[in-house]
Amino acid sequence: MENKDIIQIKNIRFKYDKEYVLDDLTITIKEKKITTFLGANGCGKTTLLYLLNKHMTPNEGEMYLNGQGYSEYGRKEFAKKIAIVHQQNTAPDDISVEDLVGYGRIPHRGLQSNNSKEDLEKIEWALQVSDLLSLKKRRFSELSGGQKQRVWIAMALAQDTEIILFDEPTTYLDIHYQIEVLKLIKELNKTYQKTIIMILHDINQAVHYSDEIVLFEKDSNKIHQGTPESVINDVNLESAFQKKLALFEHEGRKVVLTV
Numbered sequence: 001m002e003n004k005d006i007i008q009i010k011n012i013r014f015k016y017d018k019e020y021v022l023d024d025l026t027i028t029i030k031e032k033k034i035t036t037f038l039g040a041n042g043c044g045k046t047t048l049l050y051l052l053n054k055h056m057t058p059n060e061g062e063m064y065l066n067g068q069g070y071s072e073y074g075r076k077e078f079a080k081k082i083a084i085v086h087q088q089n090t091a092p093d094d095i096s097v098e099d100l101v102g103y104g105r106i107p108h109r110g111l112q113s114n115n116s117k118e119d120l121e122k123i124e125w126a127l128q129v130s131d132l133l134s135l136k137k138r139r140f141s142e143l144s145g146g147q148k149q150r151v152w153i154a155m156a157l158a159q160d161t162e163i164i165l166f167d168e169p170t171t172y173l174d175i176h177y178q179i180e181v182l183k184l185i186k187e188l189n190k191t192y193q194k195t196i197i198m199i200l201h202d203i204n205q206a207v208h209y210s211d212e213i214v215l216f217e218k219d220s221n222k223i224h225q226g227t228p229e230s231v232i233n234d235v236n237l238e239s240a241f242q243k244k245l246a247l248f249e250h251e252g253r254k255v256v257l258t259v
């Protein structure tokens with residue numbers, strides 16, 4: 001059975017200054033799938049993620065979440081639907097892992113009140129899924145880059161949303177931690193049915209971990225959306241990155257030579 005459309009973006013236009021960064025963009029995001037945005041620097045991936053997170057609003061066009069227009073959602077209600085894991089984050093000095101993960105509960109419990117039993121259970125669950133139980137009392141500032149990234153993911157999990165957005169979740173991580181984080185994201189999707197939308201720069205990782213890819217053409221406002229198999233080909237890659245890239249088959253998947 002086809003997964004339903006959880007987000008619909010219809011003919012949106014967005015500009016910071018004079019020129020439109022996104023122009024007449026139409027995309028649908030399928031529920032419980034992993035969708036990855038792929039494309040050259042400056043093509044508008046982060047901009048689109050911020051529009052999806054309601055951090056910014058399109059100048060024109062419509063966006064719907066579960067069939068309801070974005071503008072009809074209040075802030076708190078929206079924060080219970082979509083969480084975001086940013087590329088770079090800062091945390092207060094001395095904060096513990098479990099307290100930081102607890103921030104994910106703010107849309108549910110408010111800023112002032114204490115954690116309820118349900119809040120504490122969700123925090124514990126998020127720590128467990130992210131393999132952080134043994135580190136929960138540790139100071140966040142003392143963790144490695146890979147462990148820190150898992151804490152941000154746990155915080156998004158504690159927010160208990162249907163959808164999680166990831167802005168380049170593997171940046172600054174070595175290949176071991178990159179794979180660890182991508183496997184965790186895959187598990188959130190497969191085991192916990194989260195709808196995932198992420199930005200990646202590594203084409204091979206995007207092919208391997210995504211159900212759907214949105215490939216942005218460079219210097220045009222066109223995108224290609226579909227399965228990795230249907231989107232990743234010589235012609236589309238050249239129009240996205242303005243480079244000829246060699247493609248191979250490996251274990252039934254496309255692999256791109258990036259040297």
Ligand SMILES: Nc1ncnc2c1ncn2[C@@H]1O[C@H](COP(=O)(O)OP(=O)(O)OP(=O)(O)O)[C@@H](O)[C@H]1O
Nearest residue numbers: 016017021039040041042043044045046047048199
């Ligand atoms: N706050 C801003 N004010 C003005 N222009 C901006 C702002 N943020 C981004 N832009 C411009 O919008 C365009 C799209 O930027 P965006 O960050 O969305 O691209 P991206 O695809 O995420 O790039 P990257 O892969 O480098 O992160 C770029 O031309 C960028 O310079």
